[in-house]
Amino acid sequence: MAERVSIVGLHGGAWYGPSAERALRGADLLVGAARQLEDLAPAGLGGEPVELWGRMDELAELCAGRAAQGRRVCVLAAGDPGFFGVVRLLAARLGPDALDVHPAPSSVSLAFARAGLPWDDAVVATCHGRPLAGAVAAVSGSPKAAVLVSPDSPPEALGAALVAAGCPERDVWVCTRLGEGDESVVCTDLAGLAGGCFDPLSVVVLVSPGAGVAGAAGVAWGLDEAAYEHRAGMITKAEVRAVALAKLSLPPRGVLWDVGAGSGSVAV
Ligand SMILES: C[S@@+](CC[C@H](N)C(=O)[O-])C[C@H]1O[C@@H](n2cnc3c(N)ncnc32)[C@H](O)[C@@H]1O
Known part of the structure; x- marks a missing residue:
């Protein structure tokens, strides 16, 4: 029966968590970039090192072939391999069920x-x-x-x-x-x-200077009427504005001008 392929995220030869360590120590083949294999050498993991990186077709073929022979392949990756990493390629080629992913923090x-x-x-x-x-x-x-x-x-x-x-x-x-x-x-x-x-x-x-610790930049749905210039209360009420804006499903950036016009209370 085919073995699952492990993918372990690393930074400077350090992995995250006991399941990553089990995958590394149990591997017959450790497949990665030269730098990753060098960084791992002091850990004395035992698997056969295979230097292969950047040649993604070869990597997928090697993983599929060796796993089909019952060999435990462990692919070494940078940080979180599911974040702009090798999980996309291997999940597409081998199927998500064929993978055990052990991420480290992303860069x-x-x-x-x-x-x-x-x-x-x-x-x-x-x-x-x-x-x-x-x-x-x-x-x-x-x-x-x-x-x-x-x-x-x-x-x-x-x-x-x-x-x-x-x-x-x-x-x-x-x-x-x-x-x-x-x-x-x-x-x-x-x-x-x-x-x-x-x-x-x-x-x-x-x-942006000053934006470092500000809360998540949300759009202020339904500000109080006092936040706008208006004439004698002639303004759509906050609850109605909030619902109108939410239903518009606005994209994160752009200019909407104006639902209802007038005071600009719905303009974003
Ligand atoms: C293909 S992406 C891989 C991203 C990776 N999966 C992650 O979790 O960060 C490669 C890019 O990630 C960034 N990167 C990866 N490792 C890094 C590190 N140790 N320090 C700084 N940037 C790193 C660099 O921008 C590099 O060009």
Whole structure:
């Protein structure tokens, strides 16, 4: 019977939790990038190391073939493999039921932790294997964002593209080699980001000054009537405005002007 394929997320040779450790120690084959295999060497795990990364067709074939022979394959990944990672490919090729996934924290989770900021209200984009322009469009209007960069689009290229796109000022953290022995975090601004020279194994956190700890940026449905200019109470009441706005299912960005017109009390 075919074995399930394990995928274990790592940072600097460290995994998260006992189930990840069981998967690593029980593996016949440890498949990963050279750096990941080196980082794991001191743990003395015992599985046969197979250096294979970036060649995704080969990886899927190897996993399927060896698992069908009853071999326990453990694929090594960065951080959370379900977050812009190898789970997408292997779930598509082998089926989700063929996988046991053991994530470590994602690099974005670690980056916001280093900045000491919550990130439930952040927009996350990537230019790893995708066009830089898409990431710039996704984050330049957002008060809090993180971008996964890459050798083709390193942090300074992101900075230059944000400046060219007219992105307003941002506090910037370039978080590099998170969880590794040589981790670094550089705090700067957009000009410093654009003019710097950074390691591409980084996450760039971008926060509008003052927006770091503000609550999740919600749209204020149904503000009190006193928040608007109106004439002698001629204004749709807060409860009705809130329902009207909620039913419009507005997208996160854009301009709606105006339902009911007049005082602008429904304008967003
Ligand atoms: C294909 S994505 C993988 C993301 C990964 N699954 C995660 O949980 O963060 C690769 C990108 O993630 C970011 N990344 C991965 N590991 C990192 C680390 N240790 N430090 C900083 N950024 C990292 C870099 O932007 C890198 O180009």
